[in-house]
Amino acid sequence: MVQFPYNTKDFAFTLGSEYLQFSTDAEGTYFSVELQISYFDFYESSLKTKILNYKIPLFQKYQKFNISEIIHRYMSRIDDYSNFVPGFQYKTVTVTIICNELGQIDGELIDTVILEGVKFIAGNKPYLFENNTALLERNYHPCRVTSEGVVNVSFLLPEGSYLLLVYKNNVLQKSIEVVADDKNNVYTIMVDVANFNGEQGDCFKVKISETNIFYEILVFPSTLYSTQLYFENEYNLLSAFQCTGGYYIDEEYTRLKQKYREDFQEVLKIVDTTKEVALTINTGHVLKTDTISLDSLILNKRAWLVVSDTVYLCLVPLSKKIRTLDSGEELFQFDLLFHINNPTDAQNSTYRF
Incomplete structure (x- = not known):
């Protein structure tokens, strides 16, 4: 018997902790799992497929497996x-899961269970x-920006038609008609x-019409600095974060040296010199809940600073590290290191600012 934590109607998520559960009353059997994965490159419509096979041994006639x-x-x-x-x-990834129960000795097929078209985000x-x-x-808490800031808001939309609404101080500013199909479900x-x-x-609210799904944006006072960061979040989407503090760039040089003797003198030769370029940028004052966004930024692998x-x-x-709680401080700001x-060590980053 196989118990699936998924169905063909609801979305499943790739960082979830759900398990396929295998059990049997038979003696001397195991399960095989075949995953038929249909996926697309970002912004592309050409379907790609991948088939993966796994063998699941049982312990006391039971096992579980996370896919x-x-x-x-x-x-x-x-x-x-x-x-x-x-x-x-x-585009949404779809997966067909084929589970077979087989005899350990002769490979005899005892049972087959198939779940087709599970949608993964x-x-x-x-x-x-x-x-x-x-x-x-x-x-999901309100985020803070200044009047120069940009915020990306991403929604998951099942198949159907939707109105996405942008309010400023509870006054409708913009509405966007969106039609989601069986593959296009992630909208930013x-x-x-x-x-x-x-x-x-000002307070902005971005909302899916006729739902309780929304995101709020609070406009803080403008400052001397305004630096716009984007980063890839847990949903493989671009989130935006505005820093309002100062910044500086350090360039650290590492030299590969070789020493040798020539005419009874020790000679030092530089074989190669490489450069490590680091940016330190202050967030400026942020909401306490913005530390969740900063944690997401630091945990993920890629970011971009828009000049x-x-x-x-x-x-x-x-x-x-960032200090997310300090009993002696009421205002929060952090230095972020990148x-x-x-493209080359010879390129100077400072000219871009």
Whole structure:
């Protein structure tokens, strides 16, 4: 017998902790699992397939098996920030699961159970989840920006027609008609506060019409600095975070040296010199709940700093810790550390600012 934690109606998530459960009354058997994975590259419509096979031995006629992380490897990721376009993002991955119970000695087929068309989305199951619609954001609390800030808001939409609404101070500013199908279910809205004449004290709300799924944006006072970061989050989508503090760049040089003797003198020769470029940027004052977004940024592998419409830096998060609770502080701000990926060591990053 096989118990599936999935069905063909609801979305499953690739970082979930659900297990296939195997049990039997027969003696001397095991199970085989075949996963038929149908997936797409980011923004592409050409179907790709992968078939994976596993053998599941039983202990006391029982075993369990998690397939979520296996599926996660086949969830597409955006190539680069420059490829990002608001709208539908990656297509939903579908998986057919074929489970066979077999005899250990002769391989005799005892039973077969098939579950077709399980729909997988990257990440954990979201906190704001209602009838298969969801906010694909780990930090579901209000976020803070200034009037120069940008926020990406991503929703999960099952097949059907939807109105996505943008409010400023409870006044409707924009509505977007979206039609989701069986593959296009992940939709991202980019909210540029300046395009809505946002000012200090304004409150924006991005909402799926006729649901309780929404995201709030609070506009803080403008500061001397405004630096826009984007990072790949747990859902393989681009989240935005605005830093309002100062920044600096350190360039550390490492030399490969060789010493040898020539005419009874010791000679030092530089074989190669490499450069490590690190960016430290202060977040400025943030909401306490923004530490959830910062944790997401630091845990993930890729980020981008946007300097202008055509210039950006590719970053790798390097921060090792942030202080999320301090009884002696009421205001929160953090220094974030990144490695800057330059195309060559000869390129100077500072000219981009």
